[in-house]
Amino acid sequence: MGRLFVLTLEGKIYSCKHCGTHLALSENIVSKSFHCRHGKAYLFSKVVNVTSGEIEDRVMMTGMHTVADIVCVCCGSIVGWKYVSME
Numbered sequence: 001m002g003r004l005f006v007l008t009l010e011g012k013i014y015s016c017k018h019c020g021t022h023l024a025l026s027e028n029i030v031s032k033s034f035h036c037r038h039g040k041a042y043l044f045s046k047v048v049n050v051t052s053g054e055i056e057d058r059v060m061m062t063g064m065h066t067v068a069d070i071v072c073v074c075c076g077s078i079v080g081w082k083y084v085s086m087e
Helices: none
Strands: 013-015 022-025 029-036 039-044 050-060 063-072 078-083
Touching: 050 078
Parallel strands: none
Antiparallel strands: 013 022, 029 039, 050 063, 063 078
16 A cells, blocks of 8 residues: 555644544535435535545435545544546
């Protein structure tokens, strides 16, 4: 796997609830109007310290979307998903 470099953010941050690794800044929030099966979800324009899972089509409240889970690079917890553009 190689050596892991984790970015540390400054300011109001959002972090992994399992290990505390920094994931995003509050200024990168695009929308707070999302919901997932576990409750409230935010849409960010930029996140760090994550890796992507496999791309899949998933039925969501707004229909079918192509997405990939995003995983914390430190502890491996799924911290959300990202929309994938299929061009």
